[in-house]
Amino acid sequence: MSEWTSEWNNEQARVARVTEALHKRIAEYEPAVGEIKSEVVDFRTHFWDDVTVNLSNDDDILETFMSMKQQAQVLSEREHSHRHMLHQLKRMKRLLPSPYFGRIDFQETGTNAAEKLYIGVASFIADDGETFLVYDWRTPIASLYYDFPPGPASFLTPGGDITGQIDLKRQFVIRDAVIKTMFDTGMTIGDDLLQEVLGKGAGSQMQSIVATIQQEQNRIIRNDSSRLLVVQGAAGSGKTSAALQRAAYLLYKHRERLTAEQMVLFSPNPMFNSYVATVLPELGEDNIQQTTFQEYINRRLAQTFEVEDPFDQIEYMLTQHDDPEYDARMAGITFKASARYLHVMRGYRDMLLKDRMKFRGIKFRGRTLLSRESILTQFYHSQSSASLSYRIDELKEWIIIQLRQLERAERKAEWVKDELDYLDQEQYQDAYTRLHKRQQAKNPAFDDAQQEEDLLRQQIVREAFRPIYKKIKALRFVDTKALYRQLFEDNAILAELLGGELPDFWSQVSERTTRLLDEGQLACEDATPYLYLKELIEGFQMNGNIRYVLMDEAQDYSAFQFEFVKRLFPRARMTVLGDFNQAVFAQASDLHEHSGSPLEELYGPDDTAWLHLSRSYRSTKEIVDFTRAMLADGDRIIPFERSGGKPVAVQCNDSNQRDEQLVNDMKALLDEGYTSIAVITKSAAEAELAYERLQPLKNELAPLRLVTKQTPVFEHGLLVIPAYLAKGVEFDAVLIYDASSESYSHESERKLFYTACTRPMHRLRLYSPGQKWTSFMTKLDPQLYEAVRIN
Numbered sequence: 001m002s003e004w005t006s007e008w009n010n011e012q013a014r015v016a017r018v019t020e021a022l023h024k025r026i027a028e029y030e031p032a033v034g035e036i037k038s039e040v041v042d043f044r045t046h047f048w049d050d051v052t053v054n055l056s057n058d059d060d061i062l063e064t065f066m067s068m069k070q071q072a073q074v075l076s077e078r079e080h081s082h083r084h085m086l087h088q089l090k091r092m093k094r095l096l097p098s099p100y101f102g103r104i105d106f107q108e109t110g111t112n113a114a115e116k117l118y119i120g121v122a123s124f125i126a127d128d129g130e131t132f133l134v135y136d137w138r139t140p141i142a143s144l145y146y147d148f149p150p151g152p153a154s155f156l157t158p159g160g161d162i163t164g165q166i167d168l169k170r171q172f173v174i175r176d177a178v179i180k181t182m183f184d185t186g187m188t189i190g191d192d193l194l195q196e197v198l199g200k201g202a203g204s205q206m207q208s209i210v211a212t213i214q215q216e217q218n219r220i221i222r223n224d225s226s227r228l229l230v231v232q233g234a235a236g237s238g239k240t241s242a243a244l245q246r247a248a249y250l251l252y253k254h255r256e257r258l259t260a261e262q263m264v265l266f267s268p269n270p271m272f273n274s275y276v277a278t279v280l281p282e283l284g285e286d287n288i289q290q291t292t293f294q295e296y297i298n299r300r301l302a303q304t305f306e307v308e309d310p311f312d313q314i315e316y317m318l319t320q321h322d323d324p325e326y327d328a329r330m331a332g333i334t335f336k337a338s339a340r341y342l343h344v345m346r347g348y349r350d351m352l353l354k355d356r357m358k359f360r361g362i363k364f365r366g367r368t369l370l371s372r373e374s375i376l377t378q379f380y381h382s383q384s385s386a387s388l389s390y391r392i393d394e395l396k397e398w399i400i401i402q403l404r405q406l407e408r409a410e411r412k413a414e415w416v417k418d419e420l421d422y423l424d425q426e427q428y429q430d431a432y433t434r435l436h437k438r439q440q441a442k443n444p445a446f447d448d449a450q451q452e453e454d455l456l457r458q459q460i461v462r463e464a465f466r467p468i469y470k471k472i473k474a475l476r477f478v479d480t481k482a483l484y485r486q487l488f489e490d491n492a493i494l495a496e497l498l499g500g501e502l503p504d505f506w507s508q509v510s511e512r513t514t515r516l517l518d519e520g521q522l523a524c525e526d527a528t529p530y531l532y533l534k535e536l537i538e539g540f541q542m543n544g545n546i547r548y549v550l551m552d553e554a555q556d557y558s559a560f561q562f563e564f565v566k567r568l569f570p571r572a573r574m575t576v577l578g579d580f581n582q583a584v585f586a587q588a589s590d591l592h593e594h595s596g597s598p599l600e601e602l603y604g605p606d607d608t609a610w611l612h613l614s615r616s617y618r619s620t621k622e623i624v625d626f627t628r629a630m631l632a633d634g635d636r637i638i639p640f641e642r643s644g645g646k647p648v649a650v651q652c653n654d655s656n657q658r659d660e661q662l663v664n665d666m667k668a669l670l671d672e673g674y675t676s677i678a679v680i681t682k683s684a685a686e687a688e689l690a691y692e693r694l695q696p697l698k699n700e701l702a703p704l705r706l707v708t709k710q711t712p713v714f715e716h717g718l719l720v721i722p723a724y725l726a727k728g729v730e731f732d733a734v735l736i737y738d739a740s741s742e743s744y745s746h747e748s749e750r751k752l753f754y755t756a757c758t759r760p761m762h763r764l765r766l767y768s769p770g771q772k773w774t775s776f777m778t779k780l781d782p783q784l785y786e787a788v789r790i791n
């Protein structure tokens with residue numbers, strides 16, 4: 001028997017021992033968990049049996065209270081141990097099919113033997129209570145596995161650095177307690193396993209990368225020192241994967257005080273949420289909260305405005321180049337997303353402290369109770385140096401006092417008398433009884449008709465004023481819309497705040513903005529600035545419960561949005577991950593480190609860490625070579641050495657031929673065993689058209705689905721999807737529906753085209769329906785793709 005075979009047998013025997021130990025422990029736990037559960041149920045049912053309820057005197061009340069408290073404590077302890085055991089049980093069951101994926105033999109400096117450490121998705125300790133049969137991948141010692149090849153190594157513990165030597169590094173693939181693959185590696189993480197993982201098909205759900213986390217990814221996952229962590233990483237470099245592993249790591253590291261509900265992930269769209277939803281449960285953690293920025297905007301503003309979403313905005317950008325307002329709108333979007341505009345907004349707030357506030361008068365039954373002028377005079381009456389929101393709050397109190405007086409005076413009004421007369425019998429009787437009861441309790445001799453009428457009047461006016469108080473409390477007397485409008489109406493304000501020149505196309509930008517506001521609409525680029533202004537004035541809404549915020553696809557957030565998220569979660573640490581080369585929305589932010597970056601301004605340079613991911617894992621080397629050549633800084637991207645065919649550029653005579661060819665290619669890809677195939681279009685309009693054209697052709701193929709901004713769940717299969725919705729997700733094969741210069745002719749669309757071409761894992765095919773190829777391709781070295789002409 002060769003040495004390797006004997007090693008393999010030894011390892012297999014260990015897997016069998018650990019599996020048996022797991023089975024044994026599970027067999028012990030299962031009845032115990034069941035027992036505690038029935039104890040808890042029993043305890044709840046008989047909770048009161050052991051509580052002596054006696055409320056006769058103070059001592060008895062105290063005793064009753066103590067006995068209840070004791071019972072509650074016992075119940076809570078049992079519930080806690082039930083939860084804990086259940087959790088353990090689940091972990092052991094998860095370990096069963098594959099108890100670990102790695103081994104390192106580590107000899108700590110100063111000791112004379114190496115310890116064998118086996119790494120898996122959870123820890124498992126032997127019956128002696130101290131020997132780790134498996135170490136959780138998140139334990140400090142397990143970081144050795146990800147960070148070092150064999151040789152000198154160290155890891156950080158709360159007590160300081162521990163140094164030593166890794167003698168052996170071994171990787172396994174274990175399925176159903178049988179070792180399928182096993183190899184020793186001289187590298188950090190052997191590429192063989194990565195080859196195997198990446199060679200498989202794209203699923204409809206993202207997978208955890210726990211067994212093959214790369215060193216540069218591990219730095220992101222375990223960074224817990226900075227308030228803001230910014231990750232700029234190439235397409236397919238594992239940003240989303242690292243973000244989710246990081247969430248699992250933090251949940252483990254801070255398990256005593258951090259729960260999944262205290263973490264939130266901002267995703268680009270709801271479909272993406274479903275795509276990543278299984279990773280944390282696969283790692284044995286509860287899912288963290290997931291949301292989109294738009295969801296928040298809608299919750300706050302949809303009652304006041306018809307708010308445009310980013311998808312409609314991008315549709316405009318991609319399809320309306322002929323609109324005479326196009327250039328002005330694009331200039332407006334860029335300005336409104338800039339740090340410059342953020343500073344304008346803050347300056348505007350300071351300006352409003354002295355001048356130019358806008359209020360709404362308070363009306364009642366068509367009459368003005370408090371005019372906007374009187375509110376304005378009151379507001380500027382005090383020269384307080386307090387914040388704007390504090391002064392608004394003071395003003396609110398003042399308004400309420402005024403209203404109370406006006407309310408009192410209103411009781412004598414003629415309409416109140418009319419209301420009294422129109423009270424129907426039942427209402428009258430009801431009011432009468434209630435008032436009578438109340439009054440008699442205070443004054444047993446109460447029966448005076450005048451007093452009765454006064455009280456009824458009081459009641460009627462109070463009811464009529466109730467909605468006004470409600471609006472005042474909601475600060476509806478502040479005219480935020482007029483304030484936002486004023487910035488675009490009065491050029492002197494912006495000129496003063498910018499200290500000079502107005503932005504490009506300003507007259508068109510301001511005309512468009514005011515027009516839409518007057519029509520009750522809010523353009524996407526105005527939504528966050530508008531909300532920011534509202535909060536600068538009224539005070540910020542905050543969620544202090546959230547401790548970690550993760551923002552994926554972060555290149556598409558504006559300076560405003562980052563600032564906003566920071567304010568919204570004042571106690572949170574932020575992780576921001578993105579790729580500037582995939583910035584498809586106009587408000588994009590650069591995530592590279594540079595001084596003066598709005599991201600650096602968020603928490604300051606000392607509290608901001610910048611990390612880079614340069615190796616790209618998703619696509620074959622041929623696809624990465626093709627895509628990175630489209631970028632100015634493409635040579636910074638390092639493809640993972642996995643081979644496949646070159647991208648194929650298919651030139652057709654016309655659209656009909658293109659559609660036929662595309663359907664034939666889909667069939668061929670399905671025959672090759674690929675199951676996740678996406679036809680990527682430039683816009684939603686084009687996706688709809690493609691879907692209509694392809695649908696009748698594809699007959700015996702699997703169903704073809706059209707993905708729209710409303711699609712809630714990501715499913716694999718055959719899809720037609722606009723490029724900006726394919727952001728963040730991946731497919732086995734991608735077919736670019738129209739890669740001609742007719743479709744992609746503007747430099748501003750380069751990043752969108754790049755994003756679309758970086759979605760496949762294995763195959764990329766591009767089509768032209770009889771036109772010239774887009775210049776994004778013609779400028780590339782023709783060796784990077786295979787050109788095919790259909791006749």
Ligand SMILES: Nc1ncnc2c1ncn2[C@@H]1O[C@H](COP(=O)(O)OP(=O)(O)OP(=O)(O)O)[C@@H](O)[C@H]1O
Binds near residue numbers: 198213217233235242
């Ligand atoms: N260390 C790793 N081990 C195994 N697979 C990995 C690893 N890192 C990344 N991958 C795989 O590479 C693919 C891309 O990863 P992911 O989607 O996280 O990248 P991304 O940087 O967010 O991409 P993009 O910006 O293009 O959306 C996924 O299939 C992921 O499973």
